[in-house]
Amino acid sequence: MIKVTQISKVYNAGRPNEFTAVREVSLTVNLGEVTVLKGPSGSGKTTLLGMLGCMVRPTSGRISLSHREITSLPERFLTQIRRETFGFIFQQFNLIKGLTALENVMAPAYPTGEKFATLRSRALETLALFNLAHKAAAKVEWLSGGEAQRVAIARALINNPAIIIADEPTAHLDTKLSHEFMAIIRQLKDDGKTILIASHDPIVYDSELMTSRIELRDGSVVTAGSLP
Amino acid sequence: MPHTIEKQRHIIDFTLASLLRRRGKNGALFTVYTLIVFILASVMFFTYALKEEAAQVLKGAPEIVVQRSLQGRYAPIPLEYAAKIRGIRGVMAVRPRLWGYYYDSVFLANYTIMTAESIPLPPGSIAIGHGISRMRRAYEGDTISFTGVDGKARNFTIAKILPQESQLLSADLILMNEDEYREFSGLPPGLASDLTLKVRNPKELTTIAEKIVKALPDSRPIIRNEILRTYDALFSWRGGLLIIIMSAAVLAFVIFAWDKASGLSAEEKKEIGILKAVGWETSDILFMKFWEGMTVSLTSFLAGTILAYGHIFFTSAALFAPVLKGWSVLYPVFRLTPFINPGQIATLFFLTVVPYTVTTIIPSWRAATIDPDSVLRS
Numbered sequence: 001m002i003k004v005t006q007i008s009k010v011y012n013a014g015r016p017n018e019f020t021a022v023r024e025v026s027l028t029v030n031l032g033e034v035t036v037l038k039g040p041s042g043s044g045k046t047t048l049l050g051m052l053g054c055m056v057r058p059t060s061g062r063i064s065l066s067h068r069e070i071t072s073l074p075e076r077f078l079t080q081i082r083r084e085t086f087g088f089i090f091q092q093f094n095l096i097k098g099l100t101a102l103e104n105v106m107a108p109a110y111p112t113g114e115k116f117a118t119l120r121s122r123a124l125e126t127l128a129l130f131n132l133a134h135k136a137a138a139k140v141e142w143l144s145g146g147e148a149q150r151v152a153i154a155r156a157l158i159n160n161p162a163i164i165i166a167d168e169p170t171a172h173l174d175t176k177l178s179h180e181f182m183a184i185i186r187q188l189k190d191d192g193k194t195i196l197i198a199s200h201d202p203i204v205y206d207s208e209l210m211t212s213r214i215e216l217r218d219g220s221v222v223t224a225g226s227l228p
Numbered sequence: 229m230p231h232t233i234e235k236q237r238h239i240i241d242f243t244l245a246s247l248l249r250r251r252g253k254n255g256a257l258f259t260v261y262t263l264i265v266f267i268l269a270s271v272m273f274f275t276y277a278l279k280e281e282a283a284q285v286l287k288g289a290p291e292i293v294v295q296r297s298l299q300g301r302y303a304p305i306p307l308e309y310a311a312k313i314r315g316i317r318g319v320m321a322v323r324p325r326l327w328g329y330y331y332d333s334v335f336l337a338n339y340t341i342m343t344a345e346s347i348p349l350p351p352g353s354i355a356i357g358h359g360i361s362r363m364r365r366a367y368e369g370d371t372i373s374f375t376g377v378d379g380k381a382r383n384f385t386i387a388k389i390l391p392q393e394s395q396l397l398s399a400d401l402i403l404m405n406e407d408e409y410r411e412f413s414g415l416p417p418g419l420a421s422d423l424t425l426k427v428r429n430p431k432e433l434t435t436i437a438e439k440i441v442k443a444l445p446d447s448r449p450i451i452r453n454e455i456l457r458t459y460d461a462l463f464s465w466r467g468g469l470l471i472i473i474m475s476a477a478v479l480a481f482v483i484f485a486w487d488k489a490s491g492l493s494a495e496e497k498k499e500i501g502i503l504k505a506v507g508w509e510t511s512d513i514l515f516m517k518f519w520e521g522m523t524v525s526l527t528s529f530l531a532g533t534i535l536a537y538g539h540i541f542f543t544s545a546a547l548f549a550p551v552l553k554g555w556s557v558l559y560p561v562f563r564l565t566p567f568i569n570p571g572q573i574a575t576l577f578f579l580t581v582v583p584y585t586v587t588t589i590i591p592s593w594r595a596a597t598i599d600p601d602s603v604l605r606s
Contacts, residue, residue: 055599055601056601057599075509076509079504079507079509080507082507088505090505094505098248098249103242106238107242107503107506108506108508110238110239110241110242111507112235113232113233113234113235113238116234116238155506159507
């Protein structure tokens, strides 16, 4: 369970361009749920996701993960939590150009020091889950949009995280690919993963897969609750 | 421990893959870096090998050479000085030497003429060094002409070309009989160019030199170690001169490397952000940059050093020979014996590899400590 208490994030504090991205948000995300953060651009979805995923430190407030307060942890521990607990799917996919699909998928597991052969076969298995085994040796810039996103998903899953965080995952996909993405989310949900998605795409937030929805506007929660 | 080693292996794998992605940029850096190491290592190898070579050659040189000084300048020494010096306790043998220089105005070259002692020469014959033979295209059995002190040309038959192994000292050498030398150079009987001494106890060299000066105030004894010191200073000076000239190139490289190393491109920054976002720690990023710097600088260092070794010891320093060997028309052709000073290699390593590796880490430190959420906002 992720519990968020009164968190705010202020960028450029004390400067003329000070900007509050998230203000005094409190919410709870239960394990096994698929939660969508809905809201227009600039509503604070990405910042909130970043704070939930230990990428951004809140300016104030507390976040606890499985009843462990993580806000005040040093950077090293936050990185470890990020690596072991969360898998990230970014809006721009954020694959590393020039490297192969396989190398991109393996990258998050390098700091774990796992044996290369084991890691490689696990990465190949993960790619095979998304019908990408034949693209393992292909450089990521040669992949189509759909393939690149599936590689990004495979990368998010390589360390077998309990929670998947996806930021506007369908923003660069056409309708067909967006539906394919949702099929993958279904699979992940069936595998028991907790999923947090920020999106303003109706294919995502109106999907029957969603178990709860948090609506944001101007950095504050407008509505939050479970979906029937 | 195996976990840490495996982790470093992963990071090195990733680093190598990263370097290969930017082939053009890293290739250019590697080439320039290698060139700089090649130049510096060539100068170092060459000057050190020459100094060693000179030291080896001078091992067989006389322990003390006595010259005469007149008006503060060199002058031929009377043979009766030899008898006086022989009388000094500790002196085993005194031998007069006849030698001088000859300027060849046709080929604009200076030759050294000495009297032959170990090589028997028939009258009218000479032995010449390989350098002279090469330049004048004169070989065994040919007749060669030199102008004597009286302005008249004299013909000599070449009886022998001196062996190539002693090229460093003999390339410009002409050996002739004593009588012919005196007649050719105008050195009157009873005078020699200098005297060479054999001394029983090397520890007494300075004392004997002092005694010679006391007995013969116009004499000037030169101890072998002083000649070695002069060679050492000469070659160090030439090496230093070349390094000063090359320092502009070194400086250009430093600027280039600094620019490359300190200015992380937007793409590199983004990559660091991605790696941090997916779970790489700041220390992992720094290790990656450390390995990147080490890979570039170490391979360039090794390549530059190996190339310099080949250049100096296999091609006889084809590129730098004119500056480093001397300003002579007659460049000796010889192959240097490889002498390598580990201290110099270590100095070169610390002057090239270490600074580069450090300069690649510092800017990465700044990039590695930024919040990974920059990736979310790109």
